[in-house]
Amino acid sequence: MLTPTVAVYHGSLINPTTLTSYEAIPNCLIAVNAHGNIDWIVHDVKDSSIQETLLQKGLLDVNIVALQEGQFIMPGFIDTHTHAPQVPNLGTGYQYELLEWLEKFTFPMEANFQDLDFANQMYPSIVKKFIASGTTTCCYYGTLHLESNKVLAGIVHSLGQRALIGKCNMDRNCPSYYIEPSSSSSISDTQEFISFVHSLPPGPSNNPSNPLVYPVVTPRFAISCTNQLLSSLQNLVHSDPRLHIQTHIAENPKEVEFTKELYPDCEHYAGVYDSYGLLRKNTILAHAVWLGEREIDLVKEREAGISHCPTSNFNLRSGVAPIGKYLDRGVKIGLGSDVSGGFSPSMLVTMRNASIASTVVALQYNPTNAPIEAGRFTNRQLPLATLLYLATKGGAEVCALDKQIGSLEPGKSFDALIVDVSNSGSTLKGSGINPAASISTAALNLSSRDILERMLERFVFCGDDRNISAVYVQGKLIGGTSYA
Ligand code: GUN
Numbered sequence: 001m002l003t004p005t006v007a008v009y010h011g012s013l014i015n016p017t018t019l020t021s022y023e024a025i026p027n028c029l030i031a032v033n034a035h036g037n038i039d040w041i042v043h044d045v046k047d048s049s050i051q052e053t054l055l056q057k058g059l060l061d062v063n064i065v066a067l068q069e070g071q072f073i074m075p076g077f078i079d080t081h082t083h084a085p086q087v088p089n090l091g092t093g094y095q096y097e098l099l100e101w102l103e104k105f106t107f108p109m110e111a112n113f114q115d116l117d118f119a120n121q122m123y124p125s126i127v128k129k130f131i132a133s134g135t136t137t138c139c140y141y142g143t144l145h146l147e148s149n150k151v152l153a154g155i156v157h158s159l160g161q162r163a164l165i166g167k168c169n170m171d172r173n174c175p176s177y178y179i180e181p182s183s184s185s186s187i188s189d190t191q192e193f194i195s196f197v198h199s200l201p202p203g204p205s206n207n208p209s210n211p212l213v214y215p216v217v218t219p220r221f222a223i224s225c226t227n228q229l230l231s232s233l234q235n236l237v238h239s240d241p242r243l244h245i246q247t248h249i250a251e252n253p254k255e256v257e258f259t260k261e262l263y264p265d266c267e268h269y270a271g272v273y274d275s276y277g278l279l280r281k282n283t284i285l286a287h288a289v290w291l292g293e294r295e296i297d298l299v300k301e302r303e304a305g306i307s308h309c310p311t312s313n314f315n316l317r318s319g320v321a322p323i324g325k326y327l328d329r330g331v332k333i334g335l336g337s338d339v340s341g342g343f344s345p346s347m348l349v350t351m352r353n354a355s356i357a358s359t360v361v362a363l364q365y366n367p368t369n370a371p372i373e374a375g376r377f378t379n380r381q382l383p384l385a386t387l388l389y390l391a392t393k394g395g396a397e398v399c400a401l402d403k404q405i406g407s408l409e410p411g412k413s414f415d416a417l418i419v420d421v422s423n424s425g426s427t428l429k430g431s432g433i434n435p436a437a438s439i440s441t442a443a444l445n446l447s448s449r450d451i452l453e454r455m456l457e458r459f460v461f462c463g464d465d466r467n468i469s470a471v472y473v474q475g476k477l478i479g480g481t482s483y484a
């Protein structure tokens with residue numbers, strides 16, 4: 001049965017296409033159906049021909065959302081790695097490196113979420129922060145507690161965000177107040193959490209194969225898991241190839257060293273996960289700062305994805321991940337805010353730090369930023385098109401959800417943002433050349449593509465949640481400054 005079109009958006013569209021290109025097109029019409037999927041997109045429809053186009057499409061009576069000058073529509077951001085229960089720690093603890101930071105700041109905070117009142121009190125505002133930042137799909141780590149993870153999943157679902165949510169598996173090398181008592185209880189809690197998430201209704205799509213919330217199997221990292229636990233997780237994921245997996249890898253030199261001590265029979269860190277069947281095309285590997293050449297090959301061969309977490313890698317002095325090299329090797333890359341190793345839930349901040357991280361690599365190995373070869377990324381500053389891709393389409397590939405999200409195309413979910421670079425009160429309002437003001441753009445003789453490029457660039461480098469007017473997931477408005 002045909003699903004009726006219920007809304008048509010009219011305005012400028014910015015849409016990632018490849019790692020080095022994106023569409024920037026004024027006057028687009030985007031039709032969204034009652035299940036929140038995109039029916040069709042038509043380019044270059046002037047105000048005067050909207051009605052004619054709608055008639056041609058057989059639409060007599062439909063809600064038209066007209067974007068204003070200074071606004072554009074783009075796919076929502078995909079955060080491929082973050083920790084919901086670490087939000088209360090934002091901006092603290094950066095005098096420590098990873099292992100000490102976990103012990104002194106992170107585990108004590110996460111332990112608080114055993115208290116369901118605390119979880120119920122904290123998680124709504126935490127999830128709203130991510131939504132206000134324009135994150136339409138978020139890969140969350142919860143805590144190790146079954147019940148409080150159910151609270152998190154229920155809240156994410158009721159707020160309408162798309163998410164992958166994982167209960168942490170951790171049964172060794174953790175403090176006595178924050179550790180699972182056995183690998184068997186870790187597994188049974190994980191199974192119960194997965195069943196709970198699968199029992200949630202699919203959301204606006206009304207389609208069980210396009211749900212809002214997915215469970216993700218989450219061995220915290222190799223150090224925190226016994227061989228027995230990893231082996232049981234192997235059985236669990238083997239039984240359902242659709243289950244997502246997320247973990248940390250090669251973030252910090254001391255962590256890498258300790259991992260090798262714990263798994264002396266494995267060739268390298270990636271080999272630990274691989275030996276337990278945990279590297280596959282729906283595996284998300286966070287950080288990957290210190291991968292060796294053979295590990296890069298293995299990750300590529302298994303089609304696992306890497307979540308680049310540059311803000312956290314700077315804050316905890318973990319290192320600078322060679323993302324350009326990974327891209328040239330054909331590894332799938334997305335971006336992760338990694339709160340609270342990262343000090344912001346915003347993917348805009350993450351994109352900026354990804355730019356700076358690539359610049360640090362370029363300054364060290366290629367100070368003139370010379371193209372090593374056209375279209376190659378190794379040792380080069382990442383261009384705007386690549387930053388946009390990583391924050392959207394690349395993230396969708398890393399989550400193995402790229403058929404459904406990551407860009408705005410007919411058949412995909414309408415997970416989108418309306419961005420307003422001239423929003424009152426924002427940093428961008430009235431600063432320098434206002435790309436939304438026709439006088440200055442006319443004087444500069446800019447094409448509409450140039451104007452949109454500037455708007456995007458300024459949003460990425462100077463924007464924040466004040467510039468995000470609307471956040472849609474599966475066609476439904478769930479956040480943004482225009483949302484009550
Ligand atoms: N490795 C294991 N746990 C964590 C965590 O919570 N944050 C980061 N950045 N790395 C980890």
Ligand code: FE
Nearest residue numbers: 083248286338
């Ligand atoms: Fe992390």
